[in-house]
Amino acid sequence: MKTLKIPEATIMRLSVYSRYLSEIDRKGIITISSGDIAEGVGVSPAQVRKDLAYFGEFGIRGVGYNVKDLHRHILKILGLSEGWNLALIGIGNLGLALSTYRGFKDRGFNITCIFDNNPEKVGMVINGIEVLHTDKIEEIIPQRKTQIAAITVPADAAQDVADKLVKAGIKAILNFAPVVLNVPPEIELRNVDLAVNLEVLTFNLGGRMA
Amino acid sequence: MKTLKIPEATIMRLSVYSRYLSEIDRKGIITISSGDIAEGVGVSPAQVRKDLAYFGEFGIRGVGYNVKDLHRHILKILGLSEGWNLALIGIGNLGLALSTYRGFKDRGFNITCIFDNNPEKVGMVINGIEVLHTDKIEEIIPQRKTQIAAITVPADAAQDVADKLVKAGIKAILNFAPVVLNVPPEIELRNVDLAVNLEVLTFNLGGRMA
Numbered sequence: 442m443k444t445l446k447i448p449e450a451t452i453m454r455l456s457v458y459s460r461y462l463s464e465i466d467r468k469g470i471i472t473i474s475s476g477d478i479a480e481g482v483g484v485s486p487a488q489v490r491k492d493l494a495y496f497g498e499f500g501i502r503g504v505g506y507n508v509k510d511l512h513r514h515i516l517k518i519l520g521l522s523e524g525w526n527l528a529l530i531g532i533g534n535l536g537l538a539l540s541t542y543r544g545f546k547d548r549g550f551n552i553t554c555i556f557d558n559n560p561e562k563v564g565m566v567i568n569g570i571e572v573l574h575t576d577k578i579e580e581i582i583p584q585r586k587t588q589i590a591a592i593t594v595p596a597d598a599a600q601d602v603a604d605k606l607v608k609a610g611i612k613a614i615l616n617f618a619p620v621v622l623n624v625p626p627e628i629e630l631r632n633v634d635l636a637v638n639l640e641v642l643t644f645n646l647g648g649r650m651a
Numbered sequence: 652m653k654t655l656k657i658p659e660a661t662i663m664r665l666s667v668y669s670r671y672l673s674e675i676d677r678k679g680i681i682t683i684s685s686g687d688i689a690e691g692v693g694v695s696p697a698q699v700r701k702d703l704a705y706f707g708e709f710g711i712r713g714v715g716y717n718v719k720d721l722h723r724h725i726l727k728i729l730g731l732s733e734g735w736n737l738a739l740i741g742i743g744n745l746g747l748a749l750s751t752y753r754g755f756k757d758r759g760f761n762i763t764c765i766f767d768n769n770p771e772k773v774g775m776v777i778n779g780i781e782v783l784h785t786d787k788i789e790e791i792i793p794q795r796k797t798q799i800a801a802i803t804v805p806a807d808a809a810q811d812v813a814d815k816l817v818k819a820g821i822k823a824i825l826n827f828a829p830v831v832l833n834v835p836p837e838i839e840l841r842n843v844d845l846a847v848n849l850e851v852l853t854f855n856l857g858g859r860m861a
Contacts, residue, residue, distance in 0.1 A: 449851060450660050456850040520853035527849070534751060538744035544829050544846040589852060613852040619754050629855045631848055636754040638843050639737070640666040641659060642799060642823040643730035645839045 451492045455515050457482050458489070462512035474505035524549040526587040528611070530602050531594035532557045532565070532572055535617055539591055540567050553585040558598070575602060582609035589613045596620040661702045665725050667692050668699070672722035684715035734759040736797040738821070740812050741804035742767045742775070742782055745827055749801055750777050763795040768808070785812060792819035799823045806830040 461481045465473060475493070479486040493511075496518055516522055527550045529536055539545070540552060555567055558575045565572045573581060582590070590606050592599050592614060599618035606614060613629035616622055624630050671691045675683060685703070689696040703721075706728055726732055737760045739746055749755070750762060765777055768785045775782045783791060792800070800816050802809055802824060809828035816824060823839035826832055834840050 447854075448660070450658070452851050452854045453847050455854075456844070456847045460844075518854065519850045520856055521850065525849075525853055534744055534748035538748050539845065541744060542845055544844060545849070548846045548850065550846065550849055588856070589849065591849075613856055615848055615852060629852050631852055633845075633848050634666070634670075634754060635749065635752055635843075636758045636760065637663050637666045638825055638841055639735075639755070639760055639799065639801075640729045640731065640758065641662050642825060642839050642841055643735055644657075644662045644665075644728065646730055646798070646823055 447495050451495060452519070454482075454484060454488070454492050455519060458492070459512055459515040459519065459521075462508055462515065466508050466512055470508055472505045473508050473511070477505070521549050524551050525589055526551055526553040526585060528553060528578075528582055528585075528587045528590040528606075529555045530557075530575065530578070530590055530592050530606070531598075531618075532559075532562050532567065533593060533595075536593040537567070539593060540570075550589075553587045554581050556581075556602075558594075575605065578602070578605040579609045582606065582611060587611070589615065591615040591617065592622075593617045657705050661705060662729070664692075664694060664698070664702050665729060668702070669722060669725040669729065669731075672718055672725065676718050676722055680718055682715045683718050683721070687715070731759050734761050735799055736761055736763040736795060738763060738788075738792055738795075738797045738800040738816075739765045740767075740785065740788070740800055740802050740816070741808075741828075742769075742772050742777065743803060743805075746803040747777070749803060750780075760799075763797045764791050766791075766812075768804075785815065788812070788815040789819045792816065792821060797821070799825065801825045801827065802832075803827045 458478055461478060475489040476486045479489045496514070527545065529540055529552055532540065532555055536555070540555060545552065552568070552570060555570050555572045556575045556578055557563060557572050562572050563574045588611065590611050592602055594602050596618050599616065599620050600622055603614060603622045603624055607624055607628060611628065614622070614624065614631070616630060616632045619634065622630060668688055671688060672683070675691070685699040686696045689699045706724070737755065739750055739762055742750065742765055750765060755762065762778070762780060765780050765782045766785045766788055767773060767782050772782050773784045798821065800821050802812055804812050806828050809826065809830050810832055813824060813832045813834055817834055817838060821838070824832070824834065824841070826840060826842045829844065832840060
């Protein structure tokens with residue numbers, strides 16, 4: 442499936458560049474240099490040029506990049522030219538936080554359905570979306586043409602939820618549950634461990650010198 | 652300050668390896684190969700060896716790594732041999748989710764104080780910790796010997812909170828607010844954008860082919 446091996450760090454930086462370009466575009470700025478992008482997001486100009494070079498030549502030497510074109514191109518690379526439908530499974534504190542996370546909508550992620558297995562939560566309406574029982578995953582996900590699911594259930598419930606999502610035809614899973622999930626290789630799976638981010642900080646605080 | 656340039660992706664993988672080693676250690680397994688680690692966490696054996704090689708030789712060729720030694724060594728590299736005190740600023744849904752996030756405690760992050768500027772939240776007790784007004788940041792952070800803060804306030808309040816944290820002597824900030832913060836260069840700052848993780852998925856779903 443993959444034609445090029447692009448480092449994940451590059452993808453994550455592209456995501457950051459595109460937010461910055463969106464800001465710059467709103468300010469009415471027409472062209473931008475790799476140095477400006479670098480300064481705006483806090484990486485080196487060489488890194489910006491290297492990251493963009495994976496996807497062909499955009500800039501004009503001595504002139505820079507057209508902001509709108511570069512922004513549109515990066516969104517296309519990231520698969521964000523059109524929106525994605527997103528299911529949320531588990532409506533505890535983290536699920537609630539994600540359901541109101543402005544950043545998702547801003548980037549074209551549209552929450553289409555929310556599931557929980559707690560009878561007290563089923564039937565609640567969050568941002569206009571009724572919480573459904575997880576038993577309905579297989580029925581509702583295809584109906585609502587939903588390709589991506591975020592799992593925020595407790596660790597011991599996560600594999601069962603993942604199995605249901607796979608049967609429902611989901612294409613990608615973002616897993617916040619602190620457990621390793623088994624899914625078929627064609628499903629894109631990404632684990633988010635919030636403590637990892639803290640550990641990058643503690644490493645930088647001098648952990649390695651200890 | 653930095654003697655070696657270690658890629659951030661390596662640090663993040665070390666964090667993942669150490670979780671896996673902790674599991675393996677609990678099962679009473681004594682030695683492990685780079686291949687076993689690789690399979691357990693879903694990266695290539697060459698990547699595991701390359702990541703560990705940044706920090707010197709641990710393994711014995713043909714025998715593998717001593718699980719306990721390697722685990723202890725990685726925790727030391729990550730700065731996790733001793734615990735860290737953590738302050739939480741902003742007790743909305745995301746703050747609540749973080750305050751009960753098991754993964755922090757498991758990894759030695761101890762929440763010492765919680766702040767909010769909402770009078771209805773000040774005085775609440777969450778996991779045994781009283782929520783204090785953000786005006787108390789400068790007083791309480793040094794008292795409770797807290798080095799790291801997680802910011803989960805709305806975007807328009809984040810810079811003010813960051814300024815208070817800097818004055819309070821904080822060493823590192825994990826910022827969840829969708830805004831670029833200005834802090835002095837000696838402060839370790841890390842931004843967490845939850846949408847970036849979704850965009851790695853959409854890229855992998857074929858965005859770049861679009």
